[in-house]
Amino acid sequence: MAKLDNVLYGHLWRPFASLMVIVLLLPLFVKSSYILTVLILIGIYSLISIGLSLLLGYAGQISLGHAAFFGIGAYVSGVLTAKYAGSPWIAMVIGIVFTWLVSYVIGMAILRLKGHFLALATMAINIIFFILILGLDEFTGGASGLVGIPSLSLFQLNLGNPLYFYFFVWFIVFVIILFSMNIIRSNIGRLLRSIHDSEIATETLGVNVAKYKVIIFSLSAVYASLAGSLYAHFISFIAPPSFYITFSILLLVMVMVGGVHSIWGAVLGTAIIMFLNEWIRYIGQTYFHISGQVEIVVYGLIIILVMMFMPKGLVDILERLWKKIKSVQIKGAEKRKMTTEKGA
Template sequence: MVDTNQKEFRKRDLLYVVPLWLLSLILPDPHLDHLRKESRFRRRDLFYLGGLLLLPLMWPDTHLHHLMVLAGINAILALGLSLFLGYAGQISLGHAAFFGIGVYTTAILTTRYGFPTFVAFWASALVSAALAYLIGKPILKLKGYFLALATLGFGEIFLVIVRESHSLTGGVIGIFGIPWFSLAGFSFDTYLKQYYLTWGVLIGLLLFSKNLIRSKIGRAFLAVATSEDAASTVGIKVAQIKLGAFVIGAAFAGFAGSLFACVMSTANPETFGLNLSVLIIMMVILGGMGNLYGPIAGAIFLTWLVDILGKYQEYSLPIYGLILILLLISFPDGIGTRLNIRLIYLISYFGRKKRREKAEL
């Protein structure tokens, strides 16, 4: 995957060397990956986990907590899509629709029928996954642009249905007063509690995905992404594998939607448009496809970026579009990947040499 001439140091890299030097200390080392035992819990993971636990306590700022809750929800979405886009190599522009289905399932079950939120949480994922199965079965035989277009069409149809079926979804006004997430009498009613809830769910799903990628099914995802023809010759059922990735991604989106409904306590169709789908795909691309930590980093980065841009009101969307294009042009295979290849290679070359020698012993 790594093109050799990308390793060369270029003068313009100096522009971002200094602020990113610290990052290089904690980012994964691409040259050690194949030597490491995959299942081992690494020091880096402990670092991330500790950082996550301490972050809201170190900055007791409610806006930051809320932002991190949203980032966590986006990260769940991006993680689900990364299984489909990054590992199975298929494009979906309708991922926001499954998020919307999760939000509306929770909203309707809790406000209309009085189900507990915990039940609605699982029901959202189930409904999303079931719909993904029904939708995916016919359209996943498409490829590339046509798959993107078909999923986009599904997203638009979903939006129109939500807007028009007033009796069920409240139309453009939406549904209000969704209760906080609660589990065994404990209600997640502050941003701080929601932060731990969201990131707890995210870590659970991350562990699930990590194990999934190492399983037979996960290896099949990678095979399908590399070459469908080659995968089918070794006995992988390509259609089933793609459908599986799609359904799992949708279930993740259902979980995220349910959390979102409980956090925002409203459901509104404007939230689940094409813009959200674009944002999720950008998170996966910028984080680096075929990497599970990447989408999470991408989600935090883009949520933060959208929040910062929100301050510039009418200028925010043009700047947002511009930044998306610039990021795509300068980091087409993800910010992390480029950092690994250029920066870490450059800066921690000697340190890593020692570590590599150690690992090889």
């Protein structure tokens, strides 16, 4: 338990253990392959939203281009395995390394910008990537997409089985959560929060602010690349629309709804928005016969409502509610103690 406390910093093991129990038990109750697929996608997208939480919530750097890094991981894995019959695991590693190099170079160039200028720059990166995967159709399949991406296998275990892949993806999510929480609680995490509060004040302390911004930007891109590779090998088919700006906006909504200052908020927001997204599509197509990107309108409305009524996300509301419950319990225990003492 002492070692666990060192890794999870005391009370943080409780939400970690709770999430682990939920993930382990869900397959016992979920019989629909469709719902299981959604749960797998929640795990994959959580990897990206955790990285965005580090970038936006802790370092204060916005990105509307992480769909591009997600796509780089997916297409590097897809092309190397479907076109050149490479090993999926080696392809994933190559995708991660390539994404890190690209994001490092991009970060050095654009992270000098701030606010909406940075948002527009990252959006431009996303547009450039989208145009490239459409134009390089000899490798990417263009608008028709890339087919024939093989599923993963691990020690003779076929991860093409959705249930096996579900546990594999969420194992990776737990590892990333542990790693990210330890970054947050480290000296680097404290520097990131300082950069978020005031870059100028942090620089006056002799800290190389640009260096740490690029590092966390590249790390979040690596998370997205890993998610992209997992997505490609799970779906076995990728196409440009999956990596357009609308997906970057969706990722931002996930983080904002859950709470940008919390790793748990990133996972919670991803789950809520994914199920909401599926519900919107079902209602729109079944009852209103609406097709296309109608959900983007809902995303915009959600962003406005979140900014107005819960700027710190759902996690902040849940934390305050938990504190009130604990306060009531403590007061009740004190009253019972006083009553017992008077009776004695």
